[in-house]
Amino acid sequence: MEQIDSFRHRGMRTRLVQELAGKGISDANVLKAIGKIPRHLFLESSFVNFAYQDKAFPIAAGQTISQPYTVALQSQFLEVKAGDRILEVGTGSGYQAAVLVEMGVKLFSIERQRELYHRSTRLLSQLGYLARFFLGDGYKGLPSFAPFDKIIVTAGAPFIPRDLLTQLKVGGIMIIPLGDAKQVMMKITRLSEDDFEQEQMGECAFVPMLKGIVK
Ligand code: SAH
Numbered sequence: 001m002e003q004i005d006s007f008r009h010r011g012m013r014t015r016l017v018q019e020l021a022g023k024g025i026s027d028a029n030v031l032k033a034i035g036k037i038p039r040h041l042f043l044e045s046s047f048v049n050f051a052y053q054d055k056a057f058p059i060a061a062g063q064t065i066s067q068p069y070t071v072a073l074q075s076q077f078l079e080v081k082a083g084d085r086i087l088e089v090g091t092g093s094g095y096q097a098a099v100l101v102e103m104g105v106k107l108f109s110i111e112r113q114r115e116l117y118h119r120s121t122r123l124l125s126q127l128g129y130l131a132r133f134f135l136g137d138g139y140k141g142l143p144s145f146a147p148f149d150k151i152i153v154t155a156g157a158p159f160i161p162r163d164l165l166t167q168l169k170v171g172g173i174m175i176i177p178l179g180d181a182k183q184v185m186m187k188i189t190r191l192s193e194d195d196f197e198q199e200q201m202g203e204c205a206f207v208p209m210l211k212g213i214v215k
Contacts, residue, residue, distance in 0.1 A: 005038040012052035013039070019054055020072050027076040033102035034072060041123065042093040061113045061214070064207055065093040066154060075099055077175045077187050077201055078150045087145075087167065089138030089209070090154035094120030098129050100152075107131035108145050110138045113214045137212055141167045148172060155209035156183040165196065177206045 017035045025031060040051035042065055047057050056067040066074075074096070078086070082104030088097055091111035097120065100107050109131055111117040117135040124131060134142060138153065139161045146167035153164070153176040160176060168174055168190045177183035185201040 005041075009038060009040055009052070016052045016054065016068055020069055023054075023069055025069070025072040025076055027072075027080075029080065029103050030072050030075045030099070033075075033099045034068060036102055037095070037098050038127070039068070039095060041127065042095040042098075059093045059116070060119065061115050062207075063092050063113065063116060065095050066206070070204060071096050071099055073201075074152055074154070074175050074185070075103070077185070078152055078173055080105060080150065084149040085145075085147075086150045086152065087142060087148040087164075088152050088154065089141075089164070091120045091133060092116055092154065094124050094129075096152070096154055097131050097133075098124060098127065101129040101131050105150075108134065108142055108148070110134045110136045110142065112137055112210065112212065115214075135213060138209065139163065139211060143167065150174070151176075153177065153209065154206065156180065156206040157209040160186070160188065165190070175201075177204050180208070181205075 017031050040048045043051050043057055054068050056064045059065050080103045084105045086105045086107050088109040091109040097109045121133040141163045147169040149169055149172050151164055151168055151174040156177045170190050172190050174188040176186050178186045183204050185204045187199045187201050189197045191197055
């Protein structure tokens with residue numbers, strides 16, 4: 001793997017940031033984080049030349065690293081503030097996690113595939129991004145670390161998991177792709193103990209959110 005972050009990588013990254021801004025990403029902190037993170041280190045080495053294209057790519061265990069635009073959009077919908085406690089479901093490559101940590105949040109991230117969990121935990125610690133990673137089933141969330149200011153689900157969920165709703169603070173926001181083959185990005189705001197507002201934020205396509213842990 002090309003471990004270094006070269007002048008060439010930084011140049012490609014600057015162009016990616018400009019492309020995302022052109023596509024409507026306006027949260028300056030999201031753009032700044034994407035401008036800093038060496039995305040090429042999150043891909044298999046054979047895909048390094050694609051790292052700064054605005055495309056999703058295969059990673060290990062039949063999963064994908066989300067398209068930069070999708071990562072940026074979900075991060076923007078989350079209305080991230082430094083210090084937020086955020087739960088991510090679907091660590092995958094760890095790239096979305098790195099973006100959130102770079103934005104100054106306290107991140108808790110769950111992955112159900114052991115291989116991805118190990119790789120991402122190792123990579124983020126090598127890169128100096130501090131977050132807590134868990135091998136587990138995202139449908140259950142992390143009750144012992146709840147409540148969270150924000151929850152981001154990065155796999156397509158067939159329904160909104162009840163456990164995740166209960167782990168959201170009042171005033172908190174959850175961003176979740178809802179549906180099967182294609183999904184609608186939902187923004188859920190917890191208005192009170194019992195009231196949740198749901199907004200549709202557009203179509204998207206994620207790998208499915210599955211049950212249980214892969215040993
Ligand atoms: N956020 C990731 C996107 C990875 S794709 C990134 O930045 O690269 C979605 C990930 O969700 C996959 O790694 C998949 O294994 C994981 N996943 C699917 N269902 C899950 C569940 N129930 N709990 C935790 N992770 C899950």
